[in-house]
Amino acid sequence: MRLDVVTIFPEFFAALDVSLLGKARTSGLLDVHVHDLRDATHDRHRTVDDTPYGGGAGMVMKPEPWGETLDALLADDDDPLVVFPTPAGTPFDQAAAKRLAGERRLVFCCGRYEGIDQRVVDDTASRARVAEISLGDFVLNGGEVAVLAIVEAVGRLLPGVIGNPESLTEESHEDGLLEYPSYTKPAVWREREVPAVLRSGDHGAVARWRHEQALERTRRVRPDLLPPE
Ligand code: 6GU
Numbered sequence: 294m295r296l297d298v299v300t301i302f303p304e305f306f307a308a309l310d311v312s313l314l315g316k317a318r319t320s321g322l323l324d325v326h327v328h329d330l331r332d333a334t335h336d337r338h339r340t341v342d343d344t345p346y347g348g349g350a351g352m353v354m355k356p357e358p359w360g361e362t363l364d365a366l367l368a369d370d371d372d373p374l375v376v377f378p379t380p381a382g383t384p385f386d387q388a389a390a391k392r393l394a395g396e397r398r399l400v401f402c403c404g405r406y407e408g409i410d411q412r413v414v415d416d417t418a419s420r421a422r423v424a425e426i427s428l429g430d431f432v433l434n435g436g437e438v439a440v441l442a443i444v445e446a447v448g449r450l451l452p453g454v455i456g457n458p459e460s461l462t463e464e465s466h467e468d469g470l471l472e473y474p475s476y477t478k479p480a481v482w483r484e485r486e487v488p489a490v491l492r493s494g495d496h497g498a499v500a501r502w503r504h505e506q507a508l509e510r511t512r513r514v515r516p517d518l519l520p521p522e
Contacts, residue, residue, distance in 0.1 A: 294396065294451055295324045297373075298440060299362050300403040301341055303327045305437040314445060317454045333361040342406050351407035359402065359413040366400055367421055373398035375423045377414055378436035378443065382425035385443060387466040389426065393443070394450035401443070403436035469518060470511045473503040 298306055306327045309315065317323040331339040342352035367373070374396050383389075393399060400421075402409065417423050428439050449455055465472035476487040490502045511518055 294322070294394075294448075295373075295398040296326065296444060297366050297398070297400040298325070298327045298403065299330050299359070299366070299401065300327065300437055300440075301330050301405060302403075302435070302437055303329050305441065308441055309444065313454060314448045317448055317451065320453070322451055322453050323448055328362060328366070330358050330362060333358040345407065349407075353407050354404055354409040354413075356410040356413050356416075359409060360416065363400075363402070363413070363417055367417075371398055373400045373421065375400045375402065375417050375421050376440075376443070377402050377404065377409070377423065377425045378428070378439035379404060379408060379425050380427050380430070380432050381408075382427040385426050385428050385446075387446075390443070390446040390450060393447045399447075401436070401440045403440055405435040468507070470507040471515055471518070473506040473510070 300306070306325070309318065309325055314323060318325055330341055334340055341354055341358055343355050345351070345353045363375070367375075374393070376393075376399055378401065402413075402417075414423060414425065426439075426443065428442060433439055450461070452458075455461060461467070463472070476491060480487050480492065488502070490498050493499070
């Protein structure tokens with residue numbers, strides 16, 4: 294999969310050099326290109342923002358550097374999905390991560406300040422597939438950290454990125470429930486015992502216990518994930 298990221302803070306994406314995604318890049322499963330939006334400015338101060346029409350607090354990202362950058366990135370005609378991370382987007386979840394993992398190329402556009410001039414999104418949508426995506430009901434200072442989260446969620450779903458693909462089917466949200474609690478050695482730690490059923494060797498009993506725990510945890514912390522009774 295090819296990823297392009299447009300940002301005024303390319304340094305954020307050093308995080309993609311490490312761990313599983315770093316390995317996926319070295320092995321050629323992930324091809325990441327980070328672009329500095331300021332390279333498409335032509336004034337001495339490399340200006341990317343301006344005051345909002347209609348007034349109000351904060352600054353808005355100017356359309357011209359975005360237009361020039363996206364013209365160059367979309368010239369290839371390989372039908373990428375262009376993603377604008379924004380708290381005003383559609384909610385990101387595991388199903389969305391799976392859809393993105395099926396794409397050949399993603400282009401991420403990181404806004405800062407009060408966002409990007411809306412005409413950039415509209416102009417891009419006139420010649421490419423566009424998704425405005427939110428991580429949830431809270432506000433980040435910019436799209437960079439959101440893109441890191443999305444890329445990690447998507448990257449780990451790509452075939453070959455995770456050594457043991459079974460770990461993908463056992464985790465939270467895979468069966469619509471939160472994950473059951475996990476334990477490792479020692480069997481007793483600070484007088485707390487690992488549940489006996491997990492040491493019983495009875496695989497059926499272990500599976501039933503884990504399902505019960507997953508249900509109980511989901512009822513307690515995320516009842517919205519369960520079907521209405
Ligand atoms: Cl995707 N971007 C920003 N700036 N803030 C957010 C977000 C995204 N998702 C939640 N808050």
